[in-house]
Amino acid sequence: MLLDFDAYLAKHKCIRKELPSSNGTRRFELKLEKMIPERKFDFAILEIPSDFANSEVAKIRLPKNCALNIPHVESDGLLCIGGDPGPSSGASLIPRLYLLLDSFYYKFYYPWLNGDLDADFEKEAMNYWSLHCNNILTSLQPIKKIYTVDNRTGSPVIYKSTFFDNDKIVIAGKDSKLRERYIASLGKGDTVRNVLVAEVPISYPFTPINYPKHEDDIYRLLKSRKEFDNNRDFKKLKVNTHRKNHRIVIFKAPGCSFGYLLPGGPPVTKTKNRSTQSTSNNKLIPLKVERLDLSWITGRDQLPEHIPRQNTHVLVIGVGALGSPVVEQLAKSGVGKISIVDYDNFNAANMSRHSLGADSIGISKVKALSTLVNIRSPSCSVIPYNQSIRSWLDKYSLDDIDVIIDLTGEPEVRLLIDNQRRYFMKPFLISWMEPYVTAAHACLLPIGSFWLEGADRLESLQAVEWPDNVYQREPSCSSQFQSYTSSAALYSVGLTTEAALDLIDGNIDKPIVRHWIRGKDFLDEFHPELKHRDWATVESGQKGMMIEREL
């Protein structure tokens, strides 16, 4: 086989002489046509690694200076075009090499010579921008990265924002509330300074050929916007002798952004060998921009339904093993405000199933959880109420709540809220788990539908017939409550969160109940007498099922 492969290498019309190598990788020069100056590169090397047969893929390398001049070339010169399907494709060595060379010549080399790849820079604009920024990055650079908080808007704007001196990062955003929450999350006690920011929307991403190279290029692009005609802020931005604040410009294309630090600004000091060096920036520096706006962080621009959730206020009653992860998930799904009500403190027995951990033992669950979620998901504001729902209702109203979620499992809570809903028309979600999380249920009650139809309906909706010796409610005077695992509970977290989001998004127009039910073998693990109710029987061989029924 290897002999065949060597013969193939030796005979191949595109493979020229073998080059010396020091690391076991075999390197071969590839045949290139005569190229016109604008598209010329000096060599292409086929690299066949020592373990090509078993675990590694062959690659093609161009000169390093091709990066940012020719699409698909990485900073180390490696071509990123795929080709070799690898040993796990089932192909033997010769077809693998054939496919790599075929890709090189017909998907890269000739299309490049013909100008057919020229638009490819635009397709992966952020990768090339990142490469460009890395090429220029220095340790004395006053700012290294920009985080943007606001969505891309149609008009350019200039505003003051925040810059962390030690981390050399800018949090750019006009929305002061959201920006402040990100400052709290990312700042970590760093020195905060002001920075002047111009945000300019552009229709298409920049590509290496049209990256602004000089300060004048930046001003020319800004000046072409009518918003900057006789704009006082723009004049301030143009003052080159600015010593107090740094000035940055962010060009926002759909889906990606390009930052620039303008020359000037306060000097950067660096201490080395007991001497302090102070340097002023006199260059235009390209900066990477990472988005923190809601559209990106909650759905990578592909889930537009997350945006309206930012204006939603949800009330979650009960932040135990089910409630705490549900609150986290709702915050990650774009919900803007969550009020959480629970009178309980976090204790050691909760640790294995709760979102909180040892650092919260003895602390109010709602306070610890709100701190945690607010730091982790700044787009959501979680407000803690360390009290019972009854006392909460004495002080506050359901009037400004959009959706109510009861995750206590307590009949008194369901009753209390259901009665309140006769005055405040709000959708209501009740979710609970059966012992061992053999089943979980979510009742979705849109406006106008109620939980109580004579009596509490929870028992009638359960999937499993429970013998008397299994506790279905955690007893206040016993520590014998049967435990369940965090992983088992996560199924019900998913069920509950999705149900909550359906109510939040207004997708539910009639009362329904959704069930997650584990299979019989799961039940048998815990108790030999357990059996499903007829409607909830999971077919033999199935591990579980999810069903939806009208309520």
Add this chain to the structure above:
Amino acid sequence: MSKYQILVEQAKNKRALQTESKLYQYLTEDHQNELDALAIDLSAINNHIKVDDEILNDAVIDYGLISKKLIKKLSWPDESIHILPQGSSSTKTLINSPDSSKFDIDAVCIVDASVIDVTDPMKFYELIGDALEEWKPIPKKRCWTITFSDRRYYLDFTPSTQLDKVREVAETYVQYEPGHKYSEKALAVVDTPTEKWKTSNPEGFSDWITNQSERLLLQWRSEDSTALKEFSESITPVPDQEVLLSDTLRIAIRLLKRHRDMSVKRGIIQSELKPISIIIVTLLTKCYEGLADMSEVYTHPIKLLIDLVDLMPHMLEERGNDYWVSNPTVSGENFSEKWNTNSDLKREFDTWTRQVKSDLVDIMDITDDADRSIKIKQVFGCTGAKATDPPTGSGLTDNKPDKLYKAPATKGLA
């Protein structure tokens, strides 16, 4: 004096008052080398951006197929539908987009007025839309857009009928009158926002461009420039009578459309405000017609091209408080009508025309070949340079795998 001759005179006066443009100096001073170099570059770019005839031929076949199916579906007599290209496909000024995305190919579908009810334009428009159902047409202002997954273009299908037949019907109002010239080629199309007939003259407009472009402004001989002569000879096959950039009007149109598209890519102008092609085409052609009426003579194609580009923004008319780019083939139609209610459009036009001039000056001022190539690529998105087609005997045909091998998905979601 002809009306466009007057406009050109006025444009020259306006230009003389402007101090910012350096472009004009290349017309008066001796810059033979710069002009030759630019001619070679722009010719190559023109070749790179223009859409191959092969694609247009495919579109003609598609249109023919659609019209046949329409006749069959509507049980109309044969020959009751006539398809006529319009827009840049008929004026031969269609260009590839910088990112190789799909482009529009427009055609009017002229239906014999005797087979339709001309009193109700919307009924006619909907009838054609319904008959096109199998292609899932998207309704637009005056046309239906059809997308084929395996084509590089969209087809814009504009239902129309003979204008005179529509006008014969008592009390049928038609927006705009046909222009004096080419009036016999005018058609009636459906303007869906107003639900009325509107006069259109795609064939007349196309004839106007063709007629003007054939007028001889260029008395340029390749032997005047050794560099250009050598370059012309290096491109084979070139008919003996063909002179580099001789079709200057169409080339100017293509280059300016490309420059506009690239200006959007460069962030200089905004996509939703960019000057529309019909304005660029009309201003340039009026300028060309005015120069021809004045019997102007140019000794180098770049001099003519520069003059067209330099004068073009000043060909915009101001009537009272309104900007006007009149359609020479439809009386009363103003292509720049929207500028009078949205001043951002005029501002963007001004920004763009300033950029065109500044870029051309920059290109001509650069003496280093490599720097010049970079600048041209930045401005036009290509250098125009093309390699030969890939050779078939590169050695890859041997040992071709007999089955498709794919790299396994290396990552599950985690």
